[in-house]
Amino acid sequence: MEYITREACGQDGCRETRFYLDNGLWFCRRGHQQLGRQVEEDPDDFGTRGKISRIKKPTIEKTQKKYRGRQAYRLYLHIYQLILWKQCLALVNDRSFPPQLENVVRDLWALRLETYAPKIAEAADEDSQPEFFSSQPASAREDTETETFNAGSKLVQWPRLIDTLGLCYLATLLMRLPVSVADFHQLATRNDVPYYRALNHIPRDMKEKLPQEYLALLDTTRLLKAEDLQTAVFDLLLYYRRRFQMQFPPLNAPALFYRLIRRLALPVDIYPVSKRLQTLLGFTFEYPSKVAGRRKPLDKPEIQLVTILVIATKLLFPFDDVQRHPMSAQEPTVQAIDWEKWAEVQDRFERRDSMAGRIGKGKEISVNENDVLTMNADQLDEYMDWYESSWLDSNKEPGPLASLFPLGQAGKESKAAASTAENNEEEAIDAMLKMTPQYLKARAVVGEADKDMPRPGSLYARYRDESNLPDSARVFYETAAKVTGVSLQTLVRCVSQAEIQINKWLEDQRRIKHFAEQPTGAEVEEDMAENSQHGFIDQDNA
Template sequence: MEYTTRGVCGQEGCRETRYYLDNGLWFCRRGHQQEGRQVEEDPEIFGVQGKTNRVKKAVQEKGSKVYHGRQAYSLFLQVYQLILWKQCHALVQGRGFPAQLEHVVRDLWALRLNTYADRITDTSEGDEETQFFSSQPSASQDEPDTSRFRGKSLRWPRMIDTIGLCYLGAFIMRLPVGIAEFHRMVMCGDVPYIRITRSIPREMKDRLPQEYLSLFESARLLKAEHFQKAVLELSLLYRYKFGVQFPALNLPPILYQRISRLALPIEVYAAVKRLRGVLEFNLEYQAEVPGKSRPLHLPEVQLATLIVISTKLLFPFDDIKRYPVSTKEPTTQVIDWKLWAEAQRNFENRVRVRGKIGKGNEIQVKEKDVFGMTTNQLDEYMDWYEKSWLDNGIATNPLSDLFPIGPTAGVSHSQPTDPTPEDDEESMESMLRTVIQQTKARKVKPNADSDIPRPGSSYVRYRVESDLPETARPFYELVAKETGVSLSTLVQAAFQAESRIRRWMEDQRRMEVYGDTSGMEFAKFDSSDDMGEQDMSDFSDSDDSA
């Protein structure tokens, strides 16, 4: 009898592995009949006579891989938390942030995560899902509502809030990093945000409903001002919900960085500190923002306003000759604003001069820009596109091997390397030396003639963006860019602060002449005054003693 070796029999403890075939049925060597071992039809056997038994496979119920209800929302929060950790890890490992940043951001997220406990454990799954999507449409994930800054209205986590939490963590640690710097890191890809779904593991992505997954995608190009508004909303939320008190902006290092980046004389530093006391700016996120938000509620906008007004007082943008009383005054220097603008353009275009698009500029490339690109710039753009938009986790098409991507074998790309932070610092110092060396000296007239124009006289306030002269526009634009707001927002904030200074000077004169202290309170953030020339010579003369 012929035996065939198969698996272990297993019946009644039988360990036999040799079997024989009898009348279409399989038996082990000890006589145990094997269930389900009937001879199946072999397509290779032709013309075999007799009865053939076919095994019926058990019907398996297909379960849905996509989660719904509480399961889906729990997984959504886990993915959100994973993205937040990836961003903190990129800041610590790639950008040199302190390792404690992860702990601070984790604590902030843990506070907010507690507010979702009831929704996760809610038994009404259908109502929960409907409530989520009706109260948080996908469009609001890209740009927060600009008309409301109520912290209590933020009931669901948005993708933009991940960057906001990272910034608030750095803000609590008093790190000298602004929102504009976070925006640049996002645009350059140093912090995962754009096309973040590529960083989500495939197992999680397959189980998330498409509605939830779309909340992680950005439908439009985010601006730094969107991050400003999102951070303000988060600060109100944590103040309203948990009583978190955020510290003031770390003024000395941030102010020094801004002055260096703007290539301004160091005398602006002392003027900003004195002006801060006059305007009573605490450089903090307000505990409450009544009504529609004004730009001066943002601490970084307050700092930008102080820099703008101080610069206009010490180094005006017009051609009026104002004569200081003493050589010790900082107004003895005159900045050539045309040379300043040219030096800033050279600094901004230092990457393009090297034949590169510039890291972070790839996402802003338009169709018409392609025609003016060099071969190296096209290669750089395509490498960025492959890295940012192609999902390697998706199964490849068999024909994709005919169209290879990535650098071609044997072809060397002689592209210049990206500028290092040391190169940027050296370029900034070179720009600062160029501007300071080209400053001119103003003649000093110590006599007390009242007809002599003094620093601060004929001070012009600009109400709207269109009022800016050609000499002042590049300065305002750069300050707005480094602050993370639009040009119109900065002009509005500066105008409001200048109106407050004018009222403060009127109150000081009233006290000197009449001794009247009534009406001394500022009408905070009021912008109803008319634009015009103001005399701030009393304030600018006292800058030297600050």
């Protein structure tokens, strides 16, 4: 077969340059027919070669283009700002936060946005940067790092998704609202504010132009832990103090104390004791301006608050079976708590949704395959409505089978479900408080005549590790840790550290009293015996 050398074939990446003629059509050596290259035979001139006409291939323009360089930086910040705005909108419209919250968050974000100005507004080398890139990522440092604020770490460029919740919390802190970090963790878990699958709230054309490595920074791959949010808030606050010399007020402690006491269904007599312990420990419920050395959990004011509450509860209502009798009926310790019945009331409160045949708002994200097998029809509908509102991307074009699976019910009922869940929780707490007579019992009053009778506050037990907790104390510690958003181990360690400080203060007071009175040897022995009976901490369950 005779071949003729021509320009490269070009079909399907073929680089063949040798062609042959077959029935008036040109084919490359690999069999690709050449469009526009054919021989037209002249009937009046048999056997002569026809005229060759060439047709140019239409140019196909690529439509999927992604930004890179400064354009990608700006687009990422625009998307991040949009997520932050949608969170504020949800807090104000659906959760009844003050409208001024949006202005405070905007000011905080504007301060931080100034730090990115050199990166996104630099005019140098504008023309040398390509406007788009297809799929090749930029440098790892440029695109994959997220911002940290730890001392000694390298400077990182971009804010994290968790910092959106941190900015909203800092705004509530500046406004002195009685809101805790655990509340924001609950809002994110319940999908009351955009956090999980936050990219579903972003327009499709914006997402298509952002490189995948940037999108990964705005996506969630694991469940958010309350302690991680506590650390993120702490880091963010230290950043604003160090960078902009901002001063943040202390917590709205009275309101937060009230909410915590009410949620734990404890007598209100704990509040005055907590205020006294706060003064003794020197807690101001403020975030520190700077941290020298290693950070401690007790540096966080919300952990300070729950630590004081636990110590006050142990003083007034111990977890052991020792009979401690007050000396007058005006003391708050004339009533005691049956911790077994208290635990039953708390367990009934936690299982209120399952007892009513519901999954419970905020618990859908923890459902696994084994739970699905035991669900009833209403729970399955509840789970699918949550999945539709949380995980399905409404910006995508519907597929060919979309008509067989109609959607749209969950989105219409999401706001009503959020307010209903909040009302149901408040009603459940009110119902739990009405059950306090079931676990509160009276103590007999014993006068000063019986000097050997144990008094409230004596034989105080200290637990250095969670393995030392008795069953009654463990339930209380676990509930308090869950409500505050810390782990059980962290709470036990913080309570133990605060008790050590109180014990040192008591020893200093005894030492001052001893040298002031200059007692005899017999009086010292008598004083030591009295302290062993009525001291604050004299039993160590370590």
